[in-house]
Amino acid sequence: MSDILLSAAATAACLPYPALADELAASLTDSAVTVPPRLVQPLPGGASLFVMPANDATVAMTKLITFTPANAGTGRPTIQGDVVVFDIATGTRRLVLDGPTVTAHRTAAVSLLAAQRLAPNTRGPLLVLGAGVQGRAHVEAFVAGLGVREVWICSRSPASAEALAAHVRTLGAQARVVDNAAAALPDCPLVVTATPASGVVLDARPREDAFIAAVGAFTPSMVELGPAMCRDLMACGTVVVDTRDAEHEAGDLLQAGVDITALPSLAEIVRESRPRPAGPVLFKSCGWGGWDLAAARLAMLRVCAEA
Structure with a gap:
């Protein structure tokens, strides 16, 4: 598990902004990319649970995050969660990325x-x-x-x-x-x-x-x-x-x-x-x-x- 669970800092190191912008552009021209509508589940107290799956020909992922506006100003983050990444060919879970870092x-x-x-x-x-x-x-x-x-x-x-x-x-x-x-x-x-x-x-x-x-x-x-x-x-x-x-x-x-x-x-x-x-x-x-x-x-x- 330690090999695939990346901390916030390790997640950030994998996502330098210029390279990520290039990857975003590449994904927009990839016909294999499939993105169903995200599920937004309202939670008590004005919070929400977001479930966001997507895949291309080789990689499948789901982002699971909570958005809790009431955390603003408390020292707790308003966005928390993970991005779980799978290899499609084997079904193997390959990475668990820090959700707030990926979002940012x-x-x-x-x-x-x-x-x-x-x-x-x-x-x-x-x-x-x-x-x-x-x-x-x-x-x-x-x-x-x-x-x-x-x-x-x-x-x-x-x-x-x-x-x-x-x-x-x-x-x-x-x-x-x-x-x-x-x-x-x-x-x-x-x-x-x-x-x-x-x-x-x-x-x-x-x-x-x-x-x-x-x-x-x-x-x-x-x-x-x-x-x-x-x-x-x-x-x-x-x-x-x-x-x-x-x-x-x-x-x-x-x-x-x-x-x-x-x-x-x-x-x-x-x-x-x-x-x-x-x-x-x-x-x-x-x-x-x-x-x-x-x-x-x-x-x-x-x-x-x-x-």
């Missing part, structure tokens, strides 16, 4: 892939709303994958913002903590919203060359971006969803009355090699088992290479 890395790598394909301006500064696990992962991904050298951080917790700023500096980038995200938009072409999505945190017009990755809201009741901002980006820019599942999960867009069925998905952008759009871009990410499968594939490759 694959979510940030999806945003990185979207930015690589869609962002009009990848130089930064990067504005990050939310200084938790996802905020940290996105900073690491954009520094490693885009070469961002300046990060602005806005968080309702000054201590968390300062801690993330200190981490940014260890990555070789400059960091600044700001109090007003809307006021920072004119200076930041790259924006990530990675908050608990309990209410609108941004409702302002971005730069004409802005790329916004909204990742905090992944249920119909959650929201980070204001309705006016979503509708404005629909009118004057481009809105892309991570997968078709966003049609019933993207709270920001659903609450703004956006026709999500008419929006392109990241898979279509990658498969069709669509040109980089003009004007501001909103990338709405809700999560998908296929992203976890890509992480499992990369982890398998790296573990086998080291064996």
Whole structure:
């Protein structure tokens, strides 16, 4: 068991962001990838159990995680669980990855892939709303994958913002903590919203060359971006969803009355090699088992290479 059960640190080591973004792109063009709808089981107290299976021709995996919003601010993680990876040919369980680490890395790598394909301006500064696990992962991904050298951080917790700023500096980038995200938009072409999505945190017009990755809201009741901002980006820019599942999960867009069925998905952008759009871009990410499968594939490759 010790050979296949990877700690959070060992899981992270298997999933460097640039390589994971490449694996995500490869999985989107792999016809063998199968991803059934995820099961979301409501739990008492407002928590949820997520069951997310997927497979390709050689690897099968299931992510089992709990999402417990009540843990916020308690020192306990809001997301806990595992990703179990199997070899299809033998049925053997090959790896058990740390679920929260996979979630953080694959979510940030999806945003990185979207930015690589869609962002009009990848130089930064990067504005990050939310200084938790996802905020940290996105900073690491954009520094490693885009070469961002300046990060602005806005968080309702000054201590968390300062801690993330200190981490940014260890990555070789400059960091600044700001109090007003809307006021920072004119200076930041790259924006990530990675908050608990309990209410609108941004409702302002971005730069004409802005790329916004909204990742905090992944249920119909959650929201980070204001309705006016979503509708404005629909009118004057481009809105892309991570997968078709966003049609019933993207709270920001659903609450703004956006026709999500008419929006392109990241898979279509990658498969069709669509040109980089003009004007501001909103990338709405809700999560998908296929992203976890890509992480499992990369982890398998790296573990086998080291064996």
